[in-house]
Amino acid sequence: MPVPKGSTIDPARTRAAILEAATPVLYERGLDGIGVAELCERVGVSKETLYRHFGTKNGLVEAMLEARSRQRNAWLREAARAAGDSPAARLSAVFDALQDWYTEPEFRGCSMVNAATQHHEPAVRSITARHLDGYLALLKEIALDAGAEDPDLLAEQLLILLEGATVVAAHHDPRRAGRHARAAALTLLEASNRGS
Amino acid sequence: MPVPKGSTIDPARTRAAILEAATPVLYERGLDGIGVAELCERVGVSKETLYRHFGTKNGLVEAMLEARSRQRNAWLREAARAAGDSPAARLSAVFDALQDWYTEPEFRGCSMVNAATQHHEPAVRSITARHLDGYLALLKEIALDAGAEDPDLLAEQLLILLEGATVVAAHHDPRRAGRHARAAALTLLEASNRGS
DNA sequence: CTCAGATCGAACCGATCGGTACGACCGAGA
DNA sequence: TCTCGGTCGTACCGATCGGTTCGATCTGAG
Numbered sequence: 001m002p003v004p005k006g007s008t009i010d011p012a013r014t015r016a017a018i019l020e021a022a023t024p025v026l027y028e029r030g031l032d033g034i035g036v037a038e039l040c041e042r043v044g045v046s047k048e049t050l051y052r053h054f055g056t057k058n059g060l061v062e063a064m065l066e067a068r069s070r071q072r073n074a075w076l077r078e079a080a081r082a083a084g085d086s087p088a089a090r091l092s093a094v095f096d097a098l099q100d101w102y103t104e105p106e107f108r109g110c111s112m113v114n115a116a117t118q119h120h121e122p123a124v125r126s127i128t129a130r131h132l133d134g135y136l137a138l139l140k141e142i143a144l145d146a147g148a149e150d151p152d153l154l155a156e157q158l159l160i161l162l163e164g165a166t167v168v169a170a171h172h173d174p175r176r177a178g179r180h181a182r183a184a185a186l187t188l189l190e191a192s193n194r195g196s
Numbered sequence: 197m198p199v200p201k202g203s204t205i206d207p208a209r210t211r212a213a214i215l216e217a218a219t220p221v222l223y224e225r226g227l228d229g230i231g232v233a234e235l236c237e238r239v240g241v242s243k244e245t246l247y248r249h250f251g252t253k254n255g256l257v258e259a260m261l262e263a264r265s266r267q268r269n270a271w272l273r274e275a276a277r278a279a280g281d282s283p284a285a286r287l288s289a290v291f292d293a294l295q296d297w298y299t300e301p302e303f304r305g306c307s308m309v310n311a312a313t314q315h316h317e318p319a320v321r322s323i324t325a326r327h328l329d330g331y332l333a334l335l336k337e338i339a340l341d342a343g344a345e346d347p348d349l350l351a352e353q354l355l356i357l358l359e360g361a362t363v364v365a366a367h368h369d370p371r372r373a374g375r376h377a378r379a380a381a382l383t384l385l386e387a388s389n390r391g392s
Numbered sequence: 393c394t395c396a397g398a399t400c401g402a403a404c405c406g407a408t409c410g411g412t413a414c415g416a417c418c419g420a421g422a
Numbered sequence: 423t424c425t426c427g428g429t430c431g432t433a434c435c436g437a438t439c440g441g442t443t444c445g446a447t448c449t450g451a452g
Binding site: 030032033109113114116117118120125128129132133136153156157159160161162163164165166167168170171172173176177180181183184187188191 | 226228229305309310312313314316321324325328329332349352353355356357358359360361362363364366367368369372373376377379380383384387
């Protein structure tokens with residue numbers, strides 16, 4: 001039961017429950033692919049409650065994207081951290097985690113990129129840009145630890161591979177994109193400090 | 197004057213004019229970001245005419261995507277062809293052309309990928325998949341001419357770079373994505389036949 | 393000149409959209 | 423026990439959606 005019936009019990013709990021329940025629905029159907037009425041039905045909450053917590057549908061969307069961005073960044077960071085100290089192993093772990101994600105049946109690409117593709121509003125675009133900043137920071141740490149000659153360049157190239165693999169997996173080949181991107185990433189990593 | 201007033205003059209001309217005028221509007225606003233009424237206004241045609249030529253809004257969208265896909269594939273192919281025989285030069289030309297595109301003010305990512313992100317219908321998804329097939333074929337030709345050990349692998353890695361650069365350009369950094377992807381592509385190309 | 397067909401513009405359709413209002417209910421704190 | 427605030431369910435709002443219809447107008451073919 002996501003939302004307990006009547007309650008002063010816990011104002012913030014309701015908000016969190018709505019957010020959690022709405023996330024997969026909005027991801028599956030697309031931000032404009034479902035109306036507020038049906039969304040409330042699927043989430044198990046009344047329109048009044050949803051609107052008191054988030055003001056507008058867009059308010060819910062933005063809150064959902066912020067949370068989702070944090071989750072995905074933490075998830076990828078954890079995958080890298082668990083792989084140990086070696087930059088190559090951490091980079092491999094990142095793309096292995098992505099490959100696992102691509103083959104999940106609900107996979108539909110990156111929520112933030114999808115959102116920014118559909119909505120041109122600055123708020124959504126800014127969330128997406130910051131989301132990519134987060135990925136870029138992780139990749140740059142790996143590039144630095146690997147002793148890359150130009151860590152910023154390598155990090156952005158790895159980001160291009162990451163997002164490219166996600167797009168290709170969503171629209172062309174979900175079974176190989178992650179593996180192929182991993183191999184490419186390792187090649188770039190190796191080539192990046194050939195002179196050292 | 198895109199569409200001459202009354203006319204048996206040329207039924208197919210009208211269709212082509214609608215397609216051509218609708219393409220940039222749908223690209224700028226998004227497929228669901230504009231209604232049929234406003235779309236007709238911008239195109240300069242009545243609803244009846246549009247519906248007679250395309251049946252439904254989705255019919256127009258699909259026809260537009262088919263045409264756009266052919267155009268983009270031809271455009272990229274021509275950029276490669278004009279660069280001469282060297283695989284590296286052709287590959288560079290591809291990413292240089294993309295970089296030019298990214299910095300156009302109207303740039304909003306790949307129409308086909310954007311469309312498939314918004315509409316889950318099989319027809320649209322299939323157009324997008326075939327669009328990526330076209331890119332993949334071009335990249336594989338280059339990989340083959342370069343004597344790559346595994347041309348299929350290299351081609352898909354290059355496709356990942358191509359689409360990744362497009363996504364990163366659209367949502368993060370339109371000024372550098374193409375250049376960085378080109379450098380990465382050349383590195384992969386060089387590494388692909390290191391044993392030969 | 394007449395006819396057929398392509399087009400326009402506007403009215404119209406039912407459905408759905410995001411968002412609001414209201415009466416009833418419930419549960420915790422005083 | 424009473425109050426207060428979060429919640430539900432439903433009805434409702436105006437706007438817009440995709441799509442249809444119709445009479446008027448224009449043009450090229452016969």
